[in-house]
Amino acid sequence: MTDKQIAHVEEQLIKFIDQVIEKRNATTAEVEALPAVAHALADITAESNCAAQGSPADAGLATSVQSDAAPACSDLPAFDYSGLTDRTVATLHSAENMIRTAHRDYVIKVADAVGMAHDELSSSENRTTSHSNQYTEDTFMGCDGWEISAHANSAPDHEPIQGKQYSDADYIALNNSLVRRIGTLNCGHAAFPIMLGVSSPQYTPEELQKFRDDNAAGIDYQGKHYTGYEATQLQRRIEESMRRQKRRILVDETTGDKEKLQTDQIRYVRLKDEYARFSKAAGLRTQVERAEVSGFGPKQGRAAAAENKAVEKLANSMYSGDTESNVSEYIHDRNAYISKYPTSDSRYFNAYKELKNIGIKKGVLLPAVQKQAFILPSGKRDPNHILKRMLERNITDDEVRSYMENARVMFAQWGGARQAFYGTDGVSVIAKDDGNWLYKTVWKKEDFDEETDLILEVLSKYGL
Numbered sequence: 033m034t035d036k037q038i039a040h041v042e043e044q045l046i047k048f049i050d051q052v053i054e055k056r057n058a059t060t061a062e063v064e065a066l067p068a069v070a071h072a073l074a075d076i077t078a079e080s081n082c083a084a085q086g087s088p089a090d091a092g093l094a095t096s097v098q099s100d101a102a103p104a105c106s107d108l109p110a111f112d113y114s115g116l117t118d119r120t121v122a123t124l125h126s127a128e129n130m131i132r133t134a135h136r137d138y139v140i141k142v143a144d145a146v147g148m149a150h151d152e153l154s155s156s157e158n159r160t161t162s163h164s165n166q167y168t169e170d171t172f173m174g175c176d177g178w179e180i181s182a183h184a185n186s187a188p189d190h191e192p193i194q195g196k197q198y199s200d201a202d203y204i205a206l207n208n209s210l211v212r213r214i215g216t217l218n219c220g221h222a223a224f225p226i227m228l229g230v231s232s233p234q235y236t237p238e239e240l241q242k243f244r245d246d247n248a249a250g251i252d253y254q255g256k257h258y259t260g261y262e263a264t265q266l267q268r269r270i271e272e273s274m275r276r277q278k279r280r281i282l283v284d285e286t287t288g289d290k291e292k293l294q295t296d297q298i299r300y301v302r303l304k305d306e307y308a309r310f311s312k313a314a315g316l317r318t319q320v321e322r323a324e325v326s327g328f329g330p331k332q333g334r335a336a337a338a339e340n341k342a343v344e345k346l347a348n349s350m351y352s353g354d355t356e357s358n359v360s361e362y363i364h365d366r367n368a369y370i371s372k373y374p375t376s377d378s379r380y381f382n383a384y385k386e387l388k389n390i391g392i393k394k395g396v397l398l399p400a401v402q403k404q405a406f407i408l409p410s411g412k413r414d415p416n417h418i419l420k421r422m423l424e425r426n427i428t429d430d431e432v433r434s435y436m437e438n439a440r441v442m443f444a445q446w447g448g449a450r451q452a453f454y455g456t457d458g459v460s461v462i463a464k465d466d467g468n469w470l471y472k473t474v475w476k477k478e479d480f481d482e483e484t485d486l487i488l489e490v491l492s493k494y495g496l
């Protein structure tokens with residue numbers, strides 16, 4: 033079924049609901065037609081399922097994806113992502129998948145709604161009290177007014193009118209005068225038909241006053257006052273932030289940027305904690321379903337929690353503040369390190385930081401980058417130092433070079449003009465001399481001192 037056909041079903045449905053609500057009548061034929069509508073929607077759902085299978089793992093194969101992912105769904109537009117970065121393409125693919133899934137979820141919900149409407153209208157109770165095709169009229173017979181529902185923590189613009197009864201004409205005039213009409217923009221209010229002077233209001237004036245008083249009393253949270261309504265709005269904003277953060281995590285998963293993923297996971301866990309903390313302080317029920325994002329399941333939630341815990345442990349071993357500020361400092365410093373040294377990653381920063389904390393300052397710890405270097409006398413103070421070391425320690429030319437070739441890391445010193453290569457079998461140090469790299473000193477495994485052993489131990493601890 034095409035989007036156009038779906039739109040048509042939707043239009044029919046809205047027209048039908050309109051009739052029931054506004055004109056207060058619906059024919060038996062219309063009610064009887066509902067199962068067919070629900071059936072048609074179920075077919076759409078089945079079709080939409082195939083569209084939701086396009087996997088985010090396809091990211092990067094932009095042009096070939098469209099044909100493979102959803103062969104049965106011919107109404108999907110073809111996108112051309114050529115010339116965009118991998119991350120942008122991955123983000124766009126995630127967005128595409130979300131739209132497909134949202135579309136499917138939407139259709140499922142419409143189908144459910146149609147089924148629900150049918151069940152209600154055709155229930156035996158309605159049938160026994162109805163006369164032929166006019167049962168809906170009966171249901172609302174004699175109604176000549178409206179009552180606006182009421183709830184705690186109402187928005188200020190609807191608070192003065194909630195729980196009150198109006199005649200048809202007054203209600204229409206009132207609704208037309210409102211900037212936000214009743215029942216729009218998730219306002220939480222609804223109007224239901226009543227018989228003026230017969231139907232007693234759901235809430236007494238005292239109860240409505242209590243809603244207002246409680247709303248105004250609100251809560252104090254972290255030194256700030258919130259009315260009940262403002263608290264619900266803040267809760268909505270936190271939910272929105274959680275959704276945004278979840279979407280970021282899904283994109284990070286497809287791009288494979290570990291540090292970005294971890295940073296977003298920690299942000300997400302913090303938002304989640306803040307959501308629980310604030311809701312509890314405000315006496316508001318948490319509604320996790322409001323923060324749902326399709327594709328983000330328990331697996332992603334658990335991974336984020338585990339990552340957050342691991343980073344808390346690590347950050348507490350490196351910094352001396354409270355856990356939250358330690359984590360913030362760690363993420364800040366680590367990300368700054370990696371953006372300054374893009375070839376490095378968390379392992380280099382973690383080992384660098386731990387070495388620094390135990391007093392070993394050998395320079396900036398980085399992935400080893402091979403250089404063409406020479407074994408030659410150099411410098412004024414001790415020109416033959418390298419040759420003497422090789423002789424004393426019984427190290428060959430080949431060994432000097434192999435220590436660099438097999439290095440696990442290097443320490444960049446003097447702004448990079450001097451570099452120490454650390455490996456399991458030995459250490460070689462080179463320096464720039466008139467534009468050439470020259471070996472300055474060297475030592476082998478058998479001569480490692482306590483400090484060198486400690487450095488290698490820390491490297492192992494972080495997988496280097």
Ligand SMILES: [Zn+2]
Nearest residue numbers: 190219220221
């Ligand atoms: Zn409202």
